Amino acid sequence: MKAIEKFDMLHVTDRVLVAVSGGKDSLAVWDLLTELGYQADGLYVGLGIGEYSDTSGAHARRFADEHGLKLIEVSLRDEYGYDVPTAAAATNRVPCSACGISKRHLFDKAAIDGGYNVLVTGHNLDDEAAVLLGNTLRWDIEYLARQLPVLPARDGFPKKVKPLVRLTEREMAAWCIVRGIDYLVDECPIAAGNKHLAYKAVLNSVEHESPGSKAAFYLNFLENMSPLLAGMSVAGKDSLHSCATCGAPTTGENCAFCSIVGKAAALDPVPVECVLGKSVGKSLSKRARR
Amino acid sequence: MKAIEKFDMLHVTDRVLVAVSGGKDSLAVWDLLTELGYQADGLYVGLGIGEYSDTSGAHARRFADEHGLKLIEVSLRDEYGYDVPTAAAATNRVPCSACGISKRHLFDKAAIDGGYNVLVTGHNLDDEAAVLLGNTLRWDIEYLARQLPVLPARDGFPKKVKPLVRLTEREMAAWCIVRGIDYLVDECPIAAGNKHLAYKAVLNSVEHESPGSKAAFYLNFLENMSPLLAGMSVAGKDSLHSCATCGAPTTGENCAFCSIVGKAAALDPVPVECVLGKSVGKSLSKRARR
Numbered sequence: 001m002k003a004i005e006k007f008d009m010l011h012v013t014d015r016v017l018v019a020v021s022g023g024k025d026s027l028a029v030w031d032l033l034t035e036l037g038y039q040a041d042g043l044y045v046g047l048g049i050g051e052y053s054d055t056s057g058a059h060a061r062r063f064a065d066e067h068g069l070k071l072i073e074v075s076l077r078d079e080y081g082y083d084v085p086t087a088a089a090a091t092n093r094v095p096c097s098a099c100g101i102s103k104r105h106l107f108d109k110a111a112i113d114g115g116y117n118v119l120v121t122g123h124n125l126d127d128e129a130a131v132l133l134g135n136t137l138r139w140d141i142e143y144l145a146r147q148l149p150v151l152p153a154r155d156g157f158p159k160k161v162k163p164l165v166r167l168t169e170r171e172m173a174a175w176c177i178v179r180g181i182d183y184l185v186d187e188c189p190i191a192a193g194n195k196h197l198a199y200k201a202v203l204n205s206v207e208h209e210s211p212g213s214k215a216a217f218y219l220n221f222l223e224n225m226s227p228l229l230a231g232m233s234v235a236g237k238d239s240l241h242s243c244a245t246c247g248a249p250t251t252g253e254n255c256a257f258c259s260i261v262g263k264a265a266a267l268d269p270v271p272v273e274c275v276l277g278k279s280v281g282k283s284l285s286k287r288a289r290r
Numbered sequence: 291m292k293a294i295e296k297f298d299m300l301h302v303t304d305r306v307l308v309a310v311s312g313g314k315d316s317l318a319v320w321d322l323l324t325e326l327g328y329q330a331d332g333l334y335v336g337l338g339i340g341e342y343s344d345t346s347g348a349h350a351r352r353f354a355d356e357h358g359l360k361l362i363e364v365s366l367r368d369e370y371g372y373d374v375p376t377a378a379a380a381t382n383r384v385p386c387s388a389c390g391i392s393k394r395h396l397f398d399k400a401a402i403d404g405g406y407n408v409l410v411t412g413h414n415l416d417d418e419a420a421v422l423l424g425n426t427l428r429w430d431i432e433y434l435a436r437q438l439p440v441l442p443a444r445d446g447f448p449k450k451v452k453p454l455v456r457l458t459e460r461e462m463a464a465w466c467i468v469r470g471i472d473y474l475v476d477e478c479p480i481a482a483g484n485k486h487l488a489y490k491a492v493l494n495s496v497e498h499e500s501p502g503s504k505a506a507f508y509l510n511f512l513e514n515m516s517p518l519l520a521g522m523s524v525a526g527k528d529s530l531h532s533c534a535t536c537g538a539p540t541t542g543e544n545c546a547f548c549s550i551v552g553k554a555a556a557l558d559p560v561p562v563e564c565v566l567g568k569s570v571g572k573s574l575s576k577r578a579r580r
Contacts, residue, residue, distance in 0.1 A: 136426055137496065137503055139510035141518070198499055202492055206427065209488055213427055220429035228431070228518060 001032065001163055007149045009161040010118060016040040017116035017158075019107050020071065022059035024176045024183040025122030029164055031179055033120065034067065040120065043110050045103055046075035048083020050272035052189055059184045072114065074106050081265035084190065088275045090264035095190045095275050098260055105248060105257035111158035123162045126169040129218040130199035145233035148226060155240045156249035165218070189272065194279035291322065291453055297439045299451040300408060306330040307406035307448075309397050310353075310361065312346035314466045314473040315412030317353050319454055321469055323410065324357065330410065333400050335393055336365035338373020340562035342479055349474045362404065364396050371555035374480065378565045380554035385480045385565050388550055395538060395547035401448035413452040416459040419508040420489035435523035438516060445530045446539035455508070479562065484569035 004010050016033060020026045020042040033040040044060040047053050057073075064071035077083045087102065088095035111119040123131075128147070135143040153159040164172065176183050191197060207214045242248070243255035250256070294300050306323060310316040310332040323330040334350040337343050347363075354361035367373045377392065378385035401409040413421075418437070425433040443449040454462060466473050481487060497504045532538070533545035540546070 137507045139507070139514040141514050195500070198496075202496060206488075206492060210485070217427045217429070224429040224431050228522075232518075 001036065003149065003163050003166045004036075004161075007161070007165075009150055009163055010038060010120075012037060012039075014038065014118045015116045016118045016120055017072075017107075017111045017114060018042050018120045019103070019122070020044050020060045020063075021122070022056035022063075022184045023122070024172045024181070024185075025124050025127075025164060025169075027059070027063050027122075027181050027183050028172045028175045028179075029120060029122040030063070030069070031067070031181060032163070032175075034069065040069075041114070041116070042069060042071040043107065044071055044073050045106050046073065046077065047099060047102070048075075048077045048269075049085065049188060049190060052184075052186065052272070053083075055186070056184045059182060062182065072110055074110060076102060076106075077269070080261050082261065082267070083269060085272045085275045086267050086270040087260050087264040088190070088278060089270040090267050091260055093260075094194075094279055096194050096196070096279050098264075099190075101256045101260060105255065108157055109248065112156060117153065117159060119158045119160045121160070121162055122164055122172075124164040124167055124169055124172050125215060125218055126200055126203070127196075128162070128165050129203050129214050130196050132218055132221055133199040133203060134195060141229065141232050144225070145229040145231075147221075149222070156242075166215075168214070190275055191279055193277065291326065293439060293453050293456045294326075294451075297451070297455075299440055299453055300328060300410075302327060302329075304328065304408045305406045306408045306410055307362075307397075307401045307404060308332050308410045309393070309412070310334050310350045311412070312349035312353075312474045313412070314462045314471070314475075315414050315417075315454055315459075317349070317412075317471050317473050318462045318465045318469075319410060319412040320353070320359070321357070321471060322453070322465075324359065330359075331404070331406070332359060332361040333397065334361055334363050335396050336363065336367065337389060337392070338365075338367045338559075339375065339478060339480060342474075342476065342562070343373075345476070346474045349472060352472065362400055364400060366392060366396075367559070370551050372551065372557070373559060375562045375565045376557050376560040377550050377554040378480070378568060379560040380557050381550055383550075384484075384569055386484050386486070386569050388554075389480075391546045391550060395545065398447055399536075399538065402446060407443065407449060409448045409450045411450070411452055412454055412462075414454040414457055414459055414462050415505060415508055416490055416493070417486075418452070418455050419493050419504050420486050422508055422511055423489040423493060424485060431519065431522050434515070435519040435521075437511075439512070446532075456505075458504070480565055481569055483567065 010016065010033070016038050018026065018030045018033065018040050020030055022044070030040060030042055042060065042064055044057060046057055060071060082090070084095060084099045084102065087093070087098035091098055093101070107119055107121075132147060135147060149162045149165045151160045203214050203217070240249040240251060243250045243258055245254050245258040248255045248257065254262075300306065300323070306328050308316065308320045308323065308330050310320055312334070320330060320332055332350065332354055334347055336347055350361060353359075372380070374385060374389045374392065377383070377388035381388055383391070397409055422437060425437060439452045439455045441450045493504050493507070530539040530541060533540045533548055534543050535548040536545060538545045538547065
């Protein structure tokens with residue numbers, strides 16, 4: 001794959017952990033890496049988003065079984081006493097924000113605990129372009145500086161790579177169809193109406209008017225802008241220390257994940273229906289945040 | 291006005307030339323500057339866009355007459371032997387591009403010839419945000435670096451300022467209504483469907499979802515990004531010399547304006563109807579170009 005070489009993402013000696021949701025992108029990237037000869041295990045995080053999570057887990061497990069691959073599973077509810085709908089209700093964060101914080105923490109932890117030196121996610125061109133549009137509309141220099149297809153390991157964080165950044169959603173769906181990968185087609189019900197999806201729609205309308213715009217937007221950013229922003233991220237400069245509760249690297253006393261656990265684990269489970277529509281127009285995606 | 295002070299645009303001793311189209315923005319900025327006590331003459335360039343130009347010229351003249359202001363007039367057809375529809379047909383440029391090159395050249399020339407030290411245009415927040423979106427979608431560093439509300443004078447170019455960059459289209463229309471300014475409401479018929487208008491529509495949809503986004507996009511760019519891009523423009527570094535034909539500063543042998551004159555002035559006039567629809571999806575606005 002061109003992206004893996006161009007951005008120096010992976011080496012055959014790497015121990016790779018792929019974050020797997022059961023959707024097309026994560027299953028496709030796991031499939032691709034395995035085909036290319038990389039040693040890649042999967043990680044599935046059960047987010048407790050009702051039937052959606054049940055189905056997504058089933059897709060991830062079936063893919064792993066059929067391909068003889070190892071899938072590590074973590075359940076927010078079983079292991080941390082909460083789920084995404086309850087976290088959304090317990091905190092002032094919109095659901096997609098609480099979900100993102102939970103996933104990032106558990107991805108990092110699983111990679112470090114399991115001795116993996118690279119964490120792979122299935123973010124595709126549409127994802128990255130939408131996040132870039134959000135960061136650009138605010139000209140958030142900190143986020144723009146960190147929006148890279150490869151983030152090197154630092155402190156307690158694994159190296160993070162996104163091999164699909166040059167490929168569109170439609171290309172990933174096509175790959176799954178060609179390869180006979182049975183993925184979860186449905187979008188997360190809580191995400192409906194969030195800004196990330198709104199930005200995708202905006203870019204699709206621009207792409208419709210001017211084919212090639214979406215790829216140019218993201219790839220020209222990497223080519224023309226990222227070098228100018230190198231070193232502008234304060235993340236690398238802030239002194240990190242260990243979270244007082246879990247030991248994960250953080251700039252505060254407790255990490256954002258433990259803050260959510262502290263608020264949400266004490267509550268009775270909140271049904272997913274109670275947080276539907278809470279993402280509309282408020283949940284600017286924080287996917288660019290490391 | 292906050293923009294004039296914040297960006298150090300004008301001083302009361304300046305001799306100001308306002309580019310006036312007969313639309314709401316240019317008449318409003320002329321009105322505002324006069325009210326604020328600046329000595330500001332107007333410049334109207336007759337572009338020869340059929341009935342649209344006839345009407346726009348009448349609005350500009352009426353405003354000048356009613357306010358006892360001096361309006362300098364230049365006619366592309368009478369003085370240079372062509373008009374925008376003919377230029378569009380004669381060159382490979384889309385109409386909005388040929389129009390922009392013609393206007394910029396004549397604005398600069400009128401300012402320099404008339405001894406004005408500042409050229410004012412009525413670009414508003416919507417205009418600037420749309421141009422910024424276009425430049426950002428391509429990450430054109432050269433254009434981004436030059437997209438400023440004030441460009442200092444250099445070589446044969448006057449200082450150029452845009453006092454309305456903090457104000458929206460709707461605010462300018464409201465100003466005209468409150469002040470009883472009779473402006474041309476119609477958009478240029480040739481511009482219909484161009485990318486500049488498409489970018490405005492995109493930003494309006496984002497603004498509808500997240501009120502304040504449009505102003506944040508443009509003003510955060512100036513605040514966070516422009517300082518990082520300072521000095522990235524090669525325009526200030528290129529050695530300019532005099533156009534072999536007209537003497538205007540240019541990087542080539544002949545300036546872009548004289549190139550259009552050379553091709554278009556020899557042709558029979560092309561009716562505006564023949565170039566309608568030629569801007570659709572092709573005429574990425576070059577307004578950011580100096």
